[in-house]
Amino acid sequence: xxxxxxxxxxxxxxxxxxxxxxxxxxxxxxxxxxxxxxxxxxxxxxxxxxxxxxxxxxxxxxxxxxxxxxxxxxxxxxxxxxxxxxxxxxxxxxxxxxxxxxxxxxxxxxxxxxxxxxxxxxxxxxxxxxxxxxxxxxxxxxxxxxxxxxxx
Amino acid sequence: xxxxxxxxxxxxxxxxxxxxxxxxxxxxxxxxxxxxxxxxxxxxxxxxxxxxxxxxxxxxxxxxxxxxxxxxxxxxxxxxxxxxxxxxxxxxxxxxxxxxxxxxxxxxxxxxxxxxxxxxxxxxxxxxxxxxxxxxxxxxxxxxxxxxxxxxxxxxxxxxxxxxxxxxxxxxxxxxxxxxxxxxxxxxxxxxxxxxxxxxxxxxxxxxxxxxxxxxxxxxxxxxxxxxxxxxxxxxxxxxxxxxxxxxxxxxxxxxxxxxxxxxxxxxxxxxxxxxxxxxxxxxxxxxxxxxxxxxxxxxxxxxxxxxxxxxxxxxxxxxxxxxxxxxxxxxxxxxxxxxxxxxxxxxxxxxxxxxxxxxxxxxxxxxxxxxxxxxxxxxxxxxxxxxxxxxxxxxxxxxxxxxxxxxxxxxxxxxxxxxxxxxxxxxxxxxxxxxxxxxxxxxxxxxxxxxxxxxxxxxxxxxxxxxxxxxxxxxxxxxxxxxxxxxxxxxxxxxxxxxxxxxxxxxxxxxxxxxxxxxxxxxxxxxxxxxxxxxxxxxxxxxxxxxxxxxxxxxxxxxxxxxxxxxxxxxxxxxxxxxxxxxxxxxxxxxxxxxxxxxxxxxxxxxxxxxxxxxxxxxxxxxxxxxxxxxxxxxxxxxxxxxxxxxxxxxxxxxxxxxxxxxxxxxxxxxxxxxxxxxxxxxxxxxxxxxxxxxxxxxxxxxxxxxxxxxxxxxxxxxxxxxxxxxxxxxxxxxxxxxx
Ligand code: FES
Ligand code: FES
Numbered sequence: 076x077x078x079x080x081x082x083x084x085x086x087x088x089x090x091x092x093x094x095x096x097x098x099x100x101x102x103x104x105x106x107x108x109x110x111x112x113x114x115x116x117x118x119x120x121x122x123x124x125x126x127x128x129x130x131x132x133x134x135x136x137x138x139x140x141x142x143x144x145x146x147x148x149x150x151x152x153x154x155x156x157x158x159x160x161x162x163x164x165x166x167x168x169x170x171x172x173x174x175x176x177x178x179x180x181x182x183x184x185x186x187x188x189x190x191x192x193x194x195x196x197x198x199x200x201x202x203x204x205x206x207x208x209x210x211x212x213x214x215x216x217x218x219x220x221x222x223x224x225x226x227x
Numbered sequence: 228x229x230x231x232x233x234x235x236x237x238x239x240x241x242x243x244x245x246x247x248x249x250x251x252x253x254x255x256x257x258x259x260x261x262x263x264x265x266x267x268x269x270x271x272x273x274x275x276x277x278x279x280x281x282x283x284x285x286x287x288x289x290x291x292x293x294x295x296x297x298x299x300x301x302x303x304x305x306x307x308x309x310x311x312x313x314x315x316x317x318x319x320x321x322x323x324x325x326x327x328x329x330x331x332x333x334x335x336x337x338x339x340x341x342x343x344x345x346x347x348x349x350x351x352x353x354x355x356x357x358x359x360x361x362x363x364x365x366x367x368x369x370x371x372x373x374x375x376x377x378x379x380x381x382x383x384x385x386x387x388x389x390x391x392x393x394x395x396x397x398x399x400x401x402x403x404x405x406x407x408x409x410x411x412x413x414x415x416x417x418x419x420x421x422x423x424x425x426x427x428x429x430x431x432x433x434x435x436x437x438x439x440x441x442x443x444x445x446x447x448x449x450x451x452x453x454x455x456x457x458x459x460x461x462x463x464x465x466x467x468x469x470x471x472x473x474x475x476x477x478x479x480x481x482x483x484x485x486x487x488x489x490x491x492x493x494x495x496x497x498x499x500x501x502x503x504x505x506x507x508x509x510x511x512x513x514x515x516x517x518x519x520x521x522x523x524x525x526x527x528x529x530x531x532x533x534x535x536x537x538x539x540x541x542x543x544x545x546x547x548x549x550x551x552x553x554x555x556x557x558x559x560x561x562x563x564x565x566x567x568x569x570x571x572x573x574x575x576x577x578x579x580x581x582x583x584x585x586x587x588x589x590x591x592x593x594x595x596x597x598x599x600x601x602x603x604x605x606x607x608x609x610x611x612x613x614x615x616x617x618x619x620x621x622x623x624x625x626x627x628x629x630x631x632x633x634x635x636x637x638x639x640x641x642x643x644x645x646x647x648x649x650x651x652x653x654x655x656x657x658x659x660x661x662x663x664x665x666x667x668x669x670x671x672x673x674x675x676x677x678x679x680x681x682x683x684x685x686x687x688x689x690x691x692x693x694x695x696x697x698x699x700x701x702x703x704x705x706x707x708x709x710x711x712x713x714x715x716x717x718x719x720x721x722x723x724x725x726x727x728x729x730x731x732x733x734x735x736x737x738x739x740x741x742x743x744x745x746x747x748x749x750x751x752x753x754x755x756x757x758x759x760x761x762x763x764x765x766x767x768x769x770x771x772x773x774x775x776x777x778x779x780x781x782x783x784x785x786x787x788x789x790x791x792x793x794x795x796x797x798x799x800x801x802x803x804x805x806x807x808x809x810x811x812x813x814x815x816x817x818x819x820x821x822x823x824x825x826x827x828x829x830x831x832x833x834x835x836x837x838x839x840x841x842x843x844x845x846x847x848x849x850x851x852x853x854x855x856x857x858x859x860x861x862x863x864x865x866x867x868x869x870x871x872x873x874x875x876x877x878x879x880x881x882x883x884x885x886x887x888x889x890x891x892x893x894x895x896x897x898x899x900x901x902x903x904x905x906x907x908x909x910x911x912x913x914x915x916x917x918x919x920x921x922x923x924x925x926x927x928x929x930x931x932x933x934x935x936x937x938x939x940x941x942x943x944x945x946x947x948x949x950x951x952x953x954x955x956x957x958x959x960x961x962x963x964x965x966x967x968x
Contacts, residue, residue, distance in 0.1 A: 091498070098518035107465040108458020110641070112591045113677040114521070117905035120591055148458035163456045167448045167871055170879055171312025172455030173591045173641025179456060198914035205905060207591045207642045208312045209882020211916035213875070 079140045082106075082150025092138030097121045099137050100147060108148035108176045112205065119204030122177035123147050129184040131203075148176035154225065155186050162220035170208035177204050182218050191222050289381075290423040292345050293374035294323060296382075300402055300416030302329050305339035307346035308367060309358035309613045311590075311643030312879075313934040314872040317449045318364050319371050321869055325441040326375035326433060329415060330401040334450055338637025340615035347616075357614040359648050359763065361836035361932020364868055368930055376431040378422070382415055385422035436866075436927065445870040451639075463595045463638050464674065466609045471597070471670040472501055474661045475520040476679050477510040477527055481536035481898040483758040486510065489529035497523040506660040508653070513661065517674055524676075537758035538898040541689060544757055545582055548691035548712040552580060556710050556751025558729030560739040564747030569706035573697030577786055579779055581694070582959045583713075583771045585893040586687035586764055587908055592641025593680040596658035598622070599670035605632045610655055611640030613648035617721065621652040625659045644883070645763040649685060650720030681908055682900045686893050687764030688714040692738070692775035697747075702787025703798070706747035709738050709775070714761050715754045729754070733763065737772030737835060737939065742805050743780065743798035759895070765883060769835040769939040774888070774960070777831040777943030782956060791830055791947065792818055805832050807924060808841040808861040815922050816843035816859035826856065829948025831940040837931040838864040839924075842881070842940040844917070846948035853962055855885060855917040855945055860937065862921065865928035873933045874921040880937025881919055886911030888942040890963050 078087045081104060090099040095114070100106045100123070109132055112120030116131040123132045124146040125139075159182045162168075169175045178201065185192055185200040192200070197218050206214070290296065295303040304323050308315040316336035324331060339346055340356060347353035349370070350362035379399055386404045387394035390411050398405045405412045441447055454460040479485065489510055491503035499519025504511050510527060514520035570576055596610035606626045612618050615635050623630040640647055654673055662671040675683065690713035697706040715731035717723050725732050730739075730752050739750045764770060784794035792813045799806040809832040813819075818828060825847045832841035845857040860877045867873055890909050894901045902908040946957050959965035 094518050098516065101465075102516045102518070105467075106458075107461065107467075110462075110591070111464060111517075111593070111674075113905050115677065115904045115906065117677075118591065160456045164448070164452050167452055167875065169312075169449070169452055169455035170314070170875060171591070171640065171642045172451070172460050173312075173462060175455050176458050202912050202914045205591065205910060205912065207589060207644075207883070207910055209879045209886070209911055209916065210875070211882060211911070211913040212878045212919050214913065215916070 077137045077141045079142060080144040082146055088137060090137045092136060094137045095133050096123070096135040096137055096140060096145070097132040100132060106147050106149050110173055110176055112174070117205070118174070119177040119181060120174050122180045122204065124151070124180060124184060127184070127187070129181050146180075148180060151180060151183055155221075156183050158221040158224040159183050159186065159217070161224060162217040166213050166217045166220060168210050168213040168217050170210055174204060174206045174208075178206065178214055182214070182221065185218065186221060186225065190225060192218060287345065288423065288427045289374035289378040293371055294327070294378055296378065296415060296419040298416045298419050300414045301333045301335070302327065302402075304334065304336040304371070306336050307339055307348070307356055308363035309338065309611070309637060309643070309647070310336070310639045311611065311613070311647065312641075313363070313876060314449060314869065315358065315363035316451065316639070317872060318868055319367050320450050321441050321447060322367060322371040323375040325439060326372045327379050328399050328401065331450060333402065336450070338612070340612065340635045340637050341619065343616055355614065355616045357616070357648065359613065359645070361838070361934045361936060363934075364930045364932065372433050373431060376433055377428060380428050380431055381422040381425050382418050384425055384428075385418040386413065389418070389421065442868050443866065443870065447869060448871065460639065462592050462641050463597065463610050464592055464641070466597045466638070466672060468597065468599060468670040471672055472513050472515060472665070473517045473520050474511040474513045474671055474673045475517070475524045476508070476657060476673060476675060477512065477524055477529060478679060478683060479509060479531050479536070481531070481533055481538070482684055482760060483536040484531040484533045485535070487530040487532045489527055491527045494523040494526040497526060499523075502665060503527060504661060504664040506657060506664055508657055508660075511657070511661045511664070511673065513665065513671065520674075521676060536898055537895075539757070540896045540898070541585060541894045544895075545689055545691065548689070548755065549580065549582070551712045551753050551755070552691045552693035552710050554753075557753045559749065559751050560730045560735040561748060561750040564706070566706045566708045566747040566749035569747040570695055570697050570708060573705065575698040575786070576695060577698065577783060578693075578695045579782065579956065579958055581692040581771075581775045581778070583690045583774070584891075584960060585689045585759065586770075586887055586891055587681055587893045587902070588644040588646035588685070588764055589681065589905070589908055589910055590640070590642030590644055590646055593675040593677055594646070594654040594683065595672060595674045596655045597670060597672040598658040598662040600626065600662060600667035604628060605634060606659070607634045607636065608655060608659065609636040609638055610658070611643065611647040612637045612655065613643065617650070618652045618655045621656055622659045625656065625663060644765040645767070646685060649762060650722065653683070653685070677905070678903045681903050684760035685762035686759065687770055688716065688761040690771045692771065694775060694779045696779065696783055698783060698786060702789055704743070704745045704783055707741070707745045708749045708751075709741075710751045710753065711735055711738060711772070712753045713755060714757050714759070716761050716763055716767070718754070733768050735772065736768035737833060738768070738776055740834065741776055742802040742834065743795070744801060745798070765880070766835055766935040766938040769833060769935070770884075770887070773831065773833040773835070773939030774942040774946070777833060777940065778946050778956060778958075781829070781943070781947040781950065785950070790819070795832060804839045804863050805834060808832060808839045808863050811861035811922055811924060812841035812843050812859050815861065815920065816845070818843060827948045827951040829944045829946065829951065831943035831947065833939040835936045835939050838862060838933060838936040840877070840936045840940050842944040844941065844944040844948050846945055846952060848949070848952045851966065853889060853945065853949055853966075855915070857918045857920070858941065858944070860919060860921045861924060862933065862936065863924035863926055864933050864936070865926050865930040867923050867926070868930050870923055873923055876933040877921045877937035878919045880935065881941045882911050882916055884938035884941040885915070885917070885945065888945060888960055888962055889915070890961050892961050892964065
């Protein structure tokens with residue numbers, strides 16, 4: 076059982092404190108935009124924001140989020156999230172799309188901290204987000220594109 | 228995946244239909260026969276003519292076969308082709324939007340299945356529905372354009388009748404019908420019902436290429452891109468049904484081992500656990516939710532009978548392959564002139580041995596499927612069904628019902644790369660078996676963990692290539708001998724008919740089709756018997772043959788003191804499409820011009836799945852590590868239906884292939900897989916991705932595939948650059964191993 080803010084709404088989830096947040100979000104809260112890829116903090120498909128910081132929800136537990144603020148891909152909004160989505164759509168980034176919830180949340184977190192990221196900043200922030208379709212080339216370009224949209 | 232470049236596949240599948248040898252081999256044929264649709268594919272329209280020439284159309288009504296049109300005007304393309312990220316849904320939608328003139332506003336695509344006559348892959352002779360060999364556009368090119376043009380003609384006819392005006396005065400555009408003279412206008416949806424009731428026109432005229440507004444338009448973006456940025460795109464992982472249970476599998480620790488006994492008493496006590504059952508492929512831990520099933524699976528102990536299991540490590544397997552490679556091949560895939568004689572008498576002989584590891588598909592969505600038995604005895608199965616007809620048949624066998632009682636929901640999948648096209652239907656079979664073991668009392672999702680997925684088998688086979696060449700006085704190759712050693716992908720599967728005269732085409736493709744003019748040439752194959760389950764892995768045979776042949780030809784150029792591009796071009800006089808992409812990539816990359824200090828160019832060209840791709844890689848060595856900065860890619864895939872998707876597939880193929888040659892390797896120790904997750908099996912990461920520049924050759928040839936052909940050249944292009952940078956030819960993959968070998 077945990078009570079926390081989920082996408083801006085106070086929520087109580089009736090789940091074992093040892094259950095990974097990933098599965099609680101997906102199967103208790105019904106938010107399936109957060110994906111399962113590895114369960115071991117190796118792929119980033121399950122990335123969510125915990126108090127504004129990107130975390131792997133497969134290695135974050137229900138017991139850890141009491142009183143915290145959790146944002147999933149369904150709830151990511153505001154100018155940075157909008158700029159990121161607009162860039163993703165303009166550059167047609169997704170292929171299978173399975174990793175993209177995680178990529179987008181990682182990009183939103185990066186741009187919120189670093190509005191004009193260098194390639195090295197992008198590498199540092201998104202290297203943990205695997206894309207087996209290798210859309211990396213466009214992810215990088217889309218982050219730069221989102222940065223210029225935010226500047227404009 | 229299955230190749231349209233292999234004419235024998237049609238033959239193979241047909242043979243299965245008419246002459247079943249064993250039950251397994253009979254599957255495809257039985258599927259078709261059981262659905263009563265084994266014949267008649269060739270009467271499907273294949274000859275609707277291009278621009279201006281009326282074509283004979285034996286099209287079934289397009290309504291509800293290939294396209295649904297709602298009364299609200301929503302266009303739903305019923306796709307015969309599976310979407311795993313490669314953009315096939317978008318490609319088919321593009322063909323439909325082009326000919327239907329419905330605009331993109333109200334277009335969606337869903338997977339269709341259950342009708343081989345409508346959806347059979349024409350590149351496979353139409354005998355089964357399936358996706359593979361980069362054939363989606365090729366099989367759909369005429370079929371879906373004809374369906375859309377037919378639907379448009381029927382809508383126009385319905386409006387003409389209702390308005391009492393001549394059909395040829397009605398314009399159809401952006402989903403609206405307009406008769407300017409009378410001032411009448413309506414949306415397509417308004418005529419969906421009356422149009423569907425009209426007779427199907429016997430002739431339709433497809434647009435001439437000059438009239439295309441969608442095909443070839445680089446501004447057309449994927450119709451599904453928004454759902455893939457806001458979390459609304461569903462996959463099999465996301466299927467939720469009332470009362471659904473989730474099962475996690477425990478598979479044998481070694482390939483070929485079988486279950487002796489298990490103890491699940493602890494697991495059964497755990498919260499959320501419903502049942503622990505034995506099925507043909509292992510043990511299933513069934514729970515109310517996924518986490519409970521995963522958690523409880525660790526509490527099950529099992530004993531396995533390993534007497535028939537593979538016990539060798541991958542190092543032993545590869546050492547044996549090296550020995551075999553030095554002996555005579557079992558079978559010849561190609562023989563011209565006298566390669567052995569020429570080599571024996573030659574003054575200059577160059578030799579090389581290449582070693583390729585097992586590789587995992589490691590798609591980001593781990594394998595999964597959902598099965599539900601309905602009241603009344605019909606079975607529904609949700610999943611990434613890449614070979615629907617086969618899976619429908621397999622599911623019906625387990626459920627002991629007829630294939631007609633099985634309904635498949637073909638969902639988009641989170642990456643495939645060949646993994647979802649399996650002859651034994653692995654996870655699909657598991658889902659149905661588990662649901663059956665529970666007495667059909669609830670819908671069941673079988674969800675593999677990453678560890679299940681990594682260790683579940685079905686890898687790109689390991690191979691060894693031995694190459695020898697004799698150079699003439701002018702430096703050109705006089706003889707070429709290539710011996711390939713490795714497992715057959717198709718042996719013992721419904722596709723075994725692909726083996727001809729002891730040669731599995733998927734083992735040698737790309738090597739047996741070497742384009743270079745060499746008078747004495749031999750390509751041999753030795754097929755090995757190893758119990759590691761193998762499968763097509765994006766670009767199949769070309770994943771290793773392109774590497775071995777293109778690194779070796781580069782080495783010959785070096786030995787001849789020739790420029791690697793010119794050396795190839797001199798041997799490609801009879802292969803203009805190879806030569807054209809090679810020239811284009813070289814020109815765009817500035818081949819031969821000075822590069823920044825420490826940077827080197829390498830090149831490769833390869834044909835796979837009837838598309839031609841050349842790449843120039845710009846590489847440096849940093850602290851003993853290979854760094855790829857930029858790749859310039861030229862592709863000829865015939866008519867470019869979706870230029871942006873083609874570019875994306877080239878980029879993706881390059882990234883996928885680069886990860887494999889740099890660092891991916893699936894190894895076994897005493898028969899057990901060493902890797903379990905992405906910490907030890909490591910696909911490419913963002914920081915390793917080079918800049919990619921793609922150039923598409925303008926062409927009016929029929930469109931061919933792009934899902935796979937971007938991959939084969941990247942390995943050899945990088946290796947050839949590394950040879951310049953370091954003086955070393957990497958012959959053992961991945962590079963991480965080869966650089967230290
Ligand atoms: S599922 Fe959490 S990082 Fe992969
Ligand atoms: S888009 Fe397929 S894994 Fe990233």
